[in-house]
Amino acid sequence: MGGPLAEEAFAVLRDVCDGLGIDHRDAELLRVRSNAVFKLRSEIVVRIATAPNALTRLPMVLAVARWLAQQGFxxxxxxxEISEQPVVHEGRVVTFWHYVPASGRPTTTELGEILRSLHLLPVPPVALKRFADPLAEVRRAVDRSEELTPCQRAWLRDRIAELTxxxxxxxxxxxxxxxxxxxxxxxxxxCTDGHVVLCDWDGVAVGPREWDLVHTYHGQRRFGLTAADVDAFADAYGSDLRSWxxxxTLMEVRDMYAVGIHIRNAGADPFSRRELPRRLDSLxxxxxxxxxxxxxxVTVSQ
Known part of the structure; x- marks a missing residue:
């Protein structure tokens, strides 16, 4: 995983860890998309956000994560133990999390069960955003992008307006x-003991449960999940979004939402630069x- 995004993220990691006295030697880059995510030798995960609204959002993410811990979720x-977070460095917002050693791939049944439990919780006493406009960040990305052609920008603006x-x-x-x-x-x-945990709470909000459910159905449309995976998810959650x-409309909104990160990152991330035309062309x-x-x-050669 290379390119300017990764290089910038490593520089931010070094500066922030040096400032806090944290050992960043041999840090492992786990991924770089909407966040650059590193694992340190101390079993700490460092997340470096790239989204423009990260500074207003991440304090709420941390507050919800602490509240979920109190609920035993x-x-x-x-x-x-790193008290000074989130940390802001040169426009990037950095948070620190405990590493979860993973063992094996979870099932959509487990995802359905954990979402059912989540949606039964009370809304936490945190000033969370209301999930009212799922395409707001995509709209901003389209307006700011230097990678889109005028025709692509015009089509996206019209399509986003229609879907909104x-x-x-x-x-x-x-x-x-x-x-x-x-x-x-x-x-x-x-986890290595068999139980599952939800990670990546950057999108936490208060809103319609359908938004959490659609990701699995969209996974069958675009990312290789099977009909059996979706059936198992619906059975575990206790209702089937396909009957709604x-x-x-929700699937079309989710399609457009899934383009936004690649519009934002295409200028600096080689993968986004290649994936964006694929997604735009199919849309x-x-x-x-x-x-x-x-x-x-992955290409397999014989």
Whole structure:
């Protein structure tokens, strides 16, 4: 994992850790997308946010994570022995978390069960954002991007406006709940003792439960999950989003949402620069089941 984003993240890691007296030697870069994520030898995970709204959002993320710990909910825990967080360095916002050694891939059944438990919790006493406009960050990314062509920018603006209007007309089931915000199977970790925990709470908010559920259904459309995976998820959660009248609109909104990170990162991240045209091409062609990738596809040679 290279490129300017990774190089910048390593520089931020060194400066912040040096300032706090934390040993960053042999730090391992786990991924670099919406966050650069490092694992230190001390079993601490360092997350360096790239999103423009990180400074206003991350104090709430930490507060919710601490509240979840008090509730005994299986989620990653902040490394509160590092008291000075979040740390802001040259426009980047840095948080520290306890590393969770993972063993094996969780199932969509486990994801459905843990989301059902999450959505039964009370809304925490934290000033969380209301999840009202899922495409707000995509809209800003389109306006700021230097990678999009004028035609792409115009198409995206029109499409985002259409989907935002359709989203605002959806009727959701029940009261707003505590949302994870990015409840994708890859954000569920199986610990070495067998239990699972949810990680990556950057999108935490209060809003319609349907937003947490759609990620798994969208995973079948774009990222290789099977119909059996989705059926198992729905059975475990206790309801099936496919029977909801707003399902089609929600899936289209999720499609557009999944383009935003690559619009924002395409200038500096080689993978985003390659993945963005794939996603835009399938959207403009109306291809609802074209395969997208979370990382570089693996080529097997004989």
């Amino acid at each position: 299986p989620a990653v825990r902040p490394a509160d 209007e359709r989203w605002s007309g959806l009727g959701v089931d029940g009261s707003p709940v505590l949302l994870h915000g990015d409840a994708w199977i890859d954000n569920l970790l199986r 009248p707003g399902y089609s 403009t062609r109306g291809e609802q089941h074209a395969r997208w990738y979370m990382a570089e596809p």
